[in-house]
Amino acid sequence: MQKTKFPAVVATFLVCYAFWVLLTWSFKAQELAVGAGVSFLVALFAARFFIHEDAGWLFNPARFLKCIGYWLVIFPGELIKANLNMAKICFGGCTNINPGIVKVPTAMKSDYGLAAVSNSITLTPGTITMETAEDENGQNYLYVHWIDVKETDPEKAGEAIKGTMEKALKEVWQ
Amino acid sequence: MRIVIDIFLVIGLYFALAGTIGIIKMPDVFSRMQASTCVATLGMLCIAIAGILYAAFYMHNAGAAIKIAVIGLMVMVTNPIGSHVLARGAYKAGIRPEQKMEVDELGRDFDE
Known part of the structure; x- marks a missing residue:
């Protein structure tokens, strides 16, 4: 298992957030904010299990x-x-x-x-x-x-x- | 529109049936796994498309349609990882087909 790197966190965050928005399908400000917070926490802990490369593409x-x-x-x-x-x-x-x-x-x-x-x-x-x-x-x-x-x-x-x-x-x- | 939905359902069921027959009749683990991919890809996708169309045109519910699309996407993302790990695990655990394989380069490279 590798060390957590910033690009990996960003990539995981984007995927988590996309799934949050798709599954809740509501665009109220507070739901979007909670989604961002939860996605960031999940990304912070889970990113080390995923691909470690720049998601710049x-x-x-x-x-x-x-x-x-x-x-x-x-x-x-x-x-x-x-x-x-x-x-x-x-x-x-x-x-x-x-x-x-x-x-x-x-x-x-x-x-x-x-x-x-x-x-x-x-x-x-x-x-x-x-x-x-x-x-x-x-x-x-x-x-x-x-x-x-x-x-x-x-x-x-x-x-x-x-x-x-x-x-x-x-x-x-x- | 109803006819389009039915056509998608029938195509999906056709591939699901093909995959099921394959799972029952194939001779060894790896070939059975190949047949099961049929169910999880086109079989599932066509039924998901039918569900999306039904949700969009009969229920008028965008949320439901998008949830079905997400289900389809999740199956497409998780299925290859699952079958890859199962096939690899079965091979590493020493399961070999009874019928001799045409070539077996994994065995050649890792077994000696």
Whole structure:
């Protein structure tokens, strides 16, 4: 566990406050003030469990818009494709599967990028990220359980699993 | 509008059914977990969208619609973390599929 840093507190505070506003859905001054106080206290104590990086990308409009665009346009497309595939396998009696764990390299460096890529992979049915590893050159690898292994070559498997998603995410996080 | 809501419900139920069949019929833990993702993503999302539309157009209640959206968002945020930790924990606890896997690079890299 790391020491609490200020950017982490700010990021956690913003998320907590957004959830407060969404869940109460009232804009009276006193409710907003109480929400801010509670969110700040929670952020102070809970921030050390979360990602420790500058959340400055939130305030960069271009990157923020690209992030929203990813979660609203590109990711649902991938999700629907993978879901149709999975439904086909399930209604086909679950016999034509070919499971395995492949190790794929990822271009992501930052914690935000890694978290986004591995969570996107886990959310698409058919692939689950099981472990991350870093080699001595700073190259990050993901171990992915794949229900229907088509490629065993790391580069090609990575392209098949997360090609479009990673290209879009690289514009937001490195 | 009623028809749109019904279509979303039917799509959601279709994927939920697919995931449930997968959970019952898949041969090992990891494959079952893959099938369960189907229920938690498109199955849940389509039903949540139907709920949002119903709350917005029939109940005229913006608060309820936003709460359903937050529920959908929370499931989308927590589900991958849960399945990742479950799969990793199962693997680390020594559970292996009966049928031989196509490749097993996690085993190759960490088991020796």
